[in-house]
Amino acid sequence: MKKYPIEQGEDPAQQKRLDFASLSNKETQVKRLEFSEEQLSFALDAARMVFWDWNLQTGKASWSSNFVHLYGLDVDSQEKSYEAFLSTVHPEDRQLIEQDAQKSLQSKRDSSVEYRIILPDGKIRWIRSQYKFFYDEQGNPVKKTGIDIDITERKLAEIKIKDGLKEKEVLLQEIHHRVKNNLQVVSSLLDLQSMHIDSPTLLEVFRDFQNRVKAMAIVHQQLYESNNLSQINLAVYIRSLTENLFQVYSIVPAKVSLILDLDNVSLKIDAAISCGLIINELINNAIKHAFNESTQGVIKLSLTKDESKNITLIVGDNGIGLPENWELPNSHPLEFQLVNALVQQLEGTIEYNCYCGTKFCIRIPCD
Numbered sequence: 223m224k225k226y227p228i229e230q231g232e233d234p235a236q237q238k239r240l241d242f243a244s245l246s247n248k249e250t251q252v253k254r255l256e257f258s259e260e261q262l263s264f265a266l267d268a269a270r271m272v273f274w275d276w277n278l279q280t281g282k283a284s285w286s287s288n289f290v291h292l293y294g295l296d297v298d299s300q301e302k303s304y305e306a307f308l309s310t311v312h313p314e315d316r317q318l319i320e321q322d323a324q325k326s327l328q329s330k331r332d333s334s335v336e337y338r339i340i341l342p343d344g345k346i347r348w349i350r351s352q353y354k355f356f357y358d359e360q361g362n363p364v365k366k367t368g369i370d371i372d373i374t375e376r377k378l379a380e381i382k383i384k385d386g387l388k389e390k391e392v393l394l395q396e397i398h399h400r401v402k403n404n405l406q407v408v409s410s411l412l413d414l415q416s417m418h419i420d421s422p423t424l425l426e427v428f429r430d431f432q433n434r435v436k437a438m439a440i441v442h443q444q445l446y447e448s449n450n451l452s453q454i455n456l457a458v459y460i461r462s463l464t465e466n467l468f469q470v471y472s473i474v475p476a477k478v479s480l481i482l483d484l485d486n487v488s489l490k491i492d493a494a495i496s497c498g499l500i501i502n503e504l505i506n507n508a509i510k511h512a513f514n515e516s517t518q519g520v521i522k523l524s525l526t527k528d529e530s531k532n533i534t535l536i537v538g539d540n541g542i543g544l545p546e547n548w549e550l551p552n553s554h555p556l557e558f559q560l561v562n563a564l565v566q567q568l569e570g571t572i573e574y575n576c577y578c579g580t581k582f583c584i585r586i587p588c589d
C-alpha cells in the first residue's frame with residue numbers, strides 16, 4: 223500500500239500549508255509529520271529504496287512500508303523478522319550475507335553486500351544493502367540498520383557486458399587457433415614444395431621461410447593457450463622459438479648449447495612477432511654460420527627490462543665472427559634488411575661486435 227504526498231489539486235503542497243494554518247498546534251505537528259512521512263515514502267519509492275532496522279536482542283524488525291513491496295512479501299501475513307527477510311534471499315546468496323555481517327562485526331565497520339532475492343513469481347531481483355551495527359556500552363551488537371536498493375537493472379547490464387566480453391574472448395581465441403592452423407598449412411605447403419627442389423641454396427631459402435612462418439605461428443598458439451589475449455610473455459615465446467630452431471636443424475647440446483637468461487617481459491602481439499622474427503634470424507644465423515666442425519658452440523640469449531621498461535635483447539655466440547667488412551644495413555640482401563626493418567619498426571637500435579664470436583645487442587623502447 224503506497225502513500226503519496228501529492229494526491230489532488232493544482233498545488234497540493236501550497237494547499238497543505240494553508241490547511242496547517244487553520245489547525246491547532248498539536249494537530250499541525252501531527253499533520254506535518256504525516257506530510258514528511260508521505261514525502262519520505264514517495265522519495266524511497268522513487269529511488270527503489272527501503273530501510274530497515276533489526277533489534278538483535280528481540281529478533282524483531284521494523285522496516286519502511288515499501289519493504290514488503292521490494293521484497294515481494296505478503297503485505298498482511300508476514301511478521302517483521304530476519305527470517306521473513308531471509309526466506310526471500312536466493313539460497314546461494316544467504317551465506318554471503320551472513321559472512322559479510324560477520325566481517326562487519328569483526329571490523330566494526332559499516333558494510334554493503336549485493337545479493338539476489340526471489341520474487342513470488344520466480345523472478346530474480348538484485349539488491350544492494352548498505353548497513354551498520356550499533357553496539358551497547360559493553361561493545362555488544364544490539365541492532366543492525368540498513369538501506370536496501372534495487373540494483374537489478376545495473377546488474378543485468380553488467381552481466382550482459384560480461385557475457386558479451388566472454389563471448390568476444392572465446393571468438394578471439396578461436397581466431398588465434400585458426401591463424402595458427404593456417405600458418406601451419408603454409409609451412410606444410412612450403413615443405414611439400416621443397417621436396418621437388420634439388421638446389422641446396424633454394425632448399426635453404428625454403429627452410430628459412432618455414433622458420434619465419436613457424437615463428438609467427440608460435441605467437442598465435444601461445445595466445446590461444448593463454449588467458450591474456452593481448453599480451454605475449456616474451457620469455458615463454460623465446461623458449462618455444464629457440465626449441466623449434468634447434469629441432470629443425472637437429473642440433474644436439476653436445477655440439478651447440480643454448481643459454482637463455484630471460485626476464486619476465488610481456489609485449490603486445492605485433493611487437494612480440496617482430497621480436498620473434500629478429501630472434502629467429504639471429505639464432506638461425508648463429509646455427510648456420512658461426513660454428514665450424516671443431517667448435518663446441520655456445521649461443522647465449524638474454525632478455526632484460528630496465529627501470530624505464532626498455533627492453534634489451536642480446537644474442538651472442540662464440541663462433542668464428544662476422545666476415546670482414548661486414549656492415550649492418552647493407553650486408554646481405556634479405557635477412558639483415560629484415561632484421562633492420564623490424565628493429566626500426568620497433569623504434570629500437572641494433573649494435574654488434576665480434577670480439578669473441580658475434581654479439582648483437584638490440585634495444586627496444588617500451589611504453
Ligand SMILES: Nc1ncnc2c1ncn2[C@@H]1O[C@H](COP(=O)(O)OP(=O)(O)O)[C@@H](O)[C@H]1O
Pocket residue numbers: 507508510511512539541542543544545548553554555556557558580
Ligand atoms: N652469427 C654469425 N656468425 C658468423 N657469421 C655470420 C653470423 N651471422 C651472419 N653471418 C654472416 O653474415 C652473412 C649474412 O647473413 P644473412 O644476411 O643472414 O644471410 P644468410 O644467412 O642467408 O647467409 C652470412 O652469410 C654469414 O657469412
Ligand SMILES: [Mg+2]
Pocket residue numbers: 503506507557
Ligand atoms: Mg641468415
